Amino acid sequence: MQSLPGAGGSELPIIDLGGVRRGDRAAMSRTAAAIRSACTGVGFFYVTHHGVPDAVIAEAVAQARAFFALPLERKREVSVNARHRGFNALGDALMYEAKRPDHKEFYSMGLELPEDDPDVVAGEPLRGPNNWPKDRPAFRAALTAYYDAMGACGAELLRCVAVSLGRPEDFFASRYRKRLQRTQIIYYPPQPPELGDDQFGVAPHSDFGCITLLWQDQNGGLEVLERSSRRWIPAQPIPGTLVVNVGDLLERWTNNLYASTPHRVVNRSGRERYSIATFYDPDFKAVIDPRDFGVAPEDIRTTPTTAGAHILGRIEKSFGYRKKLKETA
Numbered sequence: 001m002q003s004l005p006g007a008g009g010s011e012l013p014i015i016d017l018g019g020v021r022r023g024d025r026a027a028m029s030r031t032a033a034a035i036r037s038a039c040t041g042v043g044f045f046y047v048t049h050h051g052v053p054d055a056v057i058a059e060a061v062a063q064a065r066a067f068f069a070l071p072l073e074r075k076r077e078v079s080v081n082a083r084h085r086g087f088n089a090l091g092d093a094l095m096y097e098a099k100r101p102d103h104k105e106f107y108s109m110g111l112e113l114p115e116d117d118p119d120v121v122a123g124e125p126l127r128g129p130n131n132w133p134k135d136r137p138a139f140r141a142a143l144t145a146y147y148d149a150m151g152a153c154g155a156e157l158l159r160c161v162a163v164s165l166g167r168p169e170d171f172f173a174s175r176y177r178k179r180l181q182r183t184q185i186i187y188y189p190p191q192p193p194e195l196g197d198d199q200f201g202v203a204p205h206s207d208f209g210c211i212t213l214l215w216q217d218q219n220g221g222l223e224v225l226e227r228s229s230r231r232w233i234p235a236q237p238i239p240g241t242l243v244v245n246v247g248d249l250l251e252r253w254t255n256n257l258y259a260s261t262p263h264r265v266v267n268r269s270g271r272e273r274y275s276i277a278t279f280y281d282p283d284f285k286a287v288i289d290p291r292d293f294g295v296a297p298e299d300i301r302t303t304p305t306t307a308g309a310h311i312l313g314r315i316e317k318s319f320g321y322r323k324k325l326k327e328t329a
């Protein structure tokens, strides 16, 4: 059952992580095969028994709702900084050649590193402490717990991904010692129909990094471009699951074996939609080399890079605030 598309009425595969999390060897090979099939196909799947406690999710969502309900000037007190930490107002993110900026607000956090961390001192981009609202300790606690639990789930998933690519389970661990994991709470106001068909909550895009783990509420609105049919298929909400997808960096790393699939969000529910996206990405200096997965040097399709250079390059292109930061620097 576990790798069958169509399970639970969804058009995307549903993969059960429970066996792997219990250390069951047979489950590992089954799950890795299901992951390989999903990643070479549609590039998206749901995971069940993902191990992130319901209470951790519920508290992060409650804190997200309370944060976005604050007056704009309060949210602007933690406006996004050069390390890509903090609040982005409506209109701050423009995907690719989209006509209009995304109709969403979001708040980003990452790995909490002190100012005296050697990589922070050395000026490694995107590194440093988070940009926490001052008077909201419960917000910080909830998001930190969520970040850590999602990080554990991401590590578990990548053990399966490693096996799915014929590598030892711990292949990714040495590339994730100081991970560039970014977690974003996202708020999509109800989208008035008069905004038109070229207005999106998130315009069509593919994700920058290796894998994304998404919690979404019950309102729906995420759609995935199925390449074979050129059809946008809904990633309908399924309680108790996360939606997982391959990003551009893993596509590049696997020399296009795994598919980083375009997706988009339109919140037509008439209600407020909340989601939490976790981009579970490697160390800044991690080398992205398809030879890791047995690709012959003459077959490699892209130039070598590091995770940090790739992700930073994509962030620079997608967020208008970075241009403003440079102008005022």
Ligand SMILES: O=C(O)CCC(=O)C(=O)O
Residues within 6 Å of the ligand: 186, 202, 207, 214, 216, 221, 222, 263, 264, 265, 275, 276, 277
């Ligand atoms: O909110 C969602 O459902 C998806 C968000 C997304 O695709 C992204 O932030 O990259």
Ligand SMILES: [Fe+2]
Residues within 6 Å of the ligand: 205, 206, 207, 263
């Ligand atoms: Fe995305």
